[in-house]
Amino acid sequence: MKLGLVGLPQSGKSTVFAALTGVRGEKKDYGSPRAAPRIAPITVADERLDFLTKIYNPKKTTYAKIEYLLPSEIPTSSSKSERGVWNQVLPCYALLHVVRNFEGSGGSPAAPEQEFWQLEEDMILSDLVVAEKRIERIELDKKRGKKPEGEEFSLLKSCCEHLETGHPLRRKPELASKQVLKGFTFLSAKPMLVIINNDDEDEEAPEWDNRPEDVEMMVVRGRLEMDISSMTPDESEEFLEAYHIQESALDRVIKNSYKLLNRISFFTVISDEVRAWSITAGTPAFEAAGTVHSDMQKGFIRAETLAFEDLKTCGTFQEAKKAGLVRLEGKGYEVKDGDIINFRFNI
Ligand SMILES: Nc1nc2c(ncn2[C@@H]2O[C@H](COP(=O)(O)OP(=O)(O)OP(=O)(O)O)[C@@H](O)[C@H]2O)c(=O)[nH]1
Numbered sequence: 553m554k555l556g557l558v559g560l561p562q563s564g565k566s567t568v569f570a571a572l573t574g575v576r577g578e579k580k581d582y583g584s585p586r587a588a589p590r591i592a593p594i595t596v597a598d599e600r601l602d603f604l605t606k607i608y609n610p611k612k613t614t615y616a617k618i619e620y621l622l623p624s625e626i627p628t629s630s631s632k633s634e635r636g637v638w639n640q641v642l643p644c645y646a647l648l649h650v651v652r653n654f655e656g657s658g659g660s661p662a663a664p665e666q667e668f669w670q671l672e673e674d675m676i677l678s679d680l681v682v683a684e685k686r687i688e689r690i691e692l693d694k695k696r697g698k699k700p701e702g703e704e705f706s707l708l709k710s711c712c713e714h715l716e717t718g719h720p721l722r723r724k725p726e727l728a729s730k731q732v733l734k735g736f737t738f739l740s741a742k743p744m745l746v747i748i749n750n751d752d753e754d755e756e757a758p759e760w761d762n763r764p765e766d767v768e769m770m771v772v773r774g775r776l777e778m779d780i781s782s783m784t785p786d787e788s789e790e791f792l793e794a795y796h797i798q799e800s801a802l803d804r805v806i807k808n809s810y811k812l813l814n815r816i817s818f819f820t821v822i823s824d825e826v827r828a829w830s831i832t833a834g835t836p837a838f839e840a841a842g843t844v845h846s847d848m849q850k851g852f853i854r855a856e857t858l859a860f861e862d863l864k865t866c867g868t869f870q871e872a873k874k875a876g877l878v879r880l881e882g883k884g885y886e887v888k889d890g891d892i893i894n895f896r897f898n899i
């Protein structure tokens with residue numbers, strides 16, 4: 553699942569990307585920055601998986617991954633109405649909107665709220681153009697005697713009406729989630745995490761008069777975090793303390809991304825591998841089994857489930873079992889964050 557970085561020019565997208573990829577040494581050459589987007593698969597740190605590794609001592613530990621995409625092309629004031637400049641982020645499931653909250657080059661003052669709304673409006677406008685064009689096309693076809701099929705026309709009309717009020721489509725999830733509209737990859741329908749990019753010394757979230765709804769928001773200090781991410785653990789310790797950083801920007805961004813995407817993790821211990829799997833909250837055990845292996849879904853019998861916290865309290869799987877904490881769940885069981893699952897199956 554990819555999350556694309558967007559933001560006005562010079563907001564700190566490249567810096568935030570470098571901070572994200574720098575922390576666990578995942579900074580690599582992700583291709584030429586000019587030609588193509590850079591995509592970084594980032595390891596999702598998880599203390600629970602570390603704990604499982606300690607008690608099971610497996611040959612292999614596999615963490616979940618999450619992908620961040622840095623587009624090479626970004627809309628500028630002259631190109632923003634063109635859909636083409638958004639091409640690289642259109643396939644992304646969600647957007648990370650980086651907003652400058654530090655003094656820019658040439659002394660331009662920070663205007664995070666204003667800049668946020670500027671890009672937000674560009675995206676809304678760009679979606680409106682896409683929807684209107686399609687409507688025109690359908691109307692033209694109608695004149696030529698071709699009947700419009702299904703709900704597409706009326707749904708697009710609803711989108712236009714909503715976008716014209718200046719609101720993003722993500723505010724209307726029941727409309728935005730319609731299958732017929734998926735192909736339009738509306739920007740304003742994508743879940744969004746707003747990253748306020750503060751100066752090194754500034755830990756505060758800025759006060760906004762008009763706070764966007766339906767988005768997650770967080771503050772990072774992009775440049776500081778990028779610098780720290782390139783240090784050795786010993787070097788960075790002093791800085792983390794001096795700047796009151798308890799958790800790296802990366803881990804906070806990942807946590808917020810999971811929240812935004814409504815993702816949870818469950819764990820498996822199979823043939824010497826301890827592994828984290830990421831699924832959408834509310835996924836039934838039957839489907840979760842399918843993410844691990846199609847055979848487990850096909851031959852699903854029961855999900856032998858233990859909550860991570862219970863394992864931690866009891867110390868071992870056997871002790872937890874003795875205490876009656878290991879449950880046998882059926883197909884419809886909603887997998888919970890932190891479940892350790894052994895899928896019993898038969899094919
Ligand atoms: N003070 C301060 N400067 C920053 C911070 N983040 C980025 N900068 C500076 O702002 C400038 C732009 O940062 P970039 O990361 O290149 O921004 P960008 O959004 O990728 O820029 P474009 O790709 O040109 O749109 C650079 O000079 C950075 O060093 C920050 O958190 N604090």
Ligand SMILES: [Mg+2]
Nearest residue numbers: 564565566567
């Ligand atoms: Mg850049």
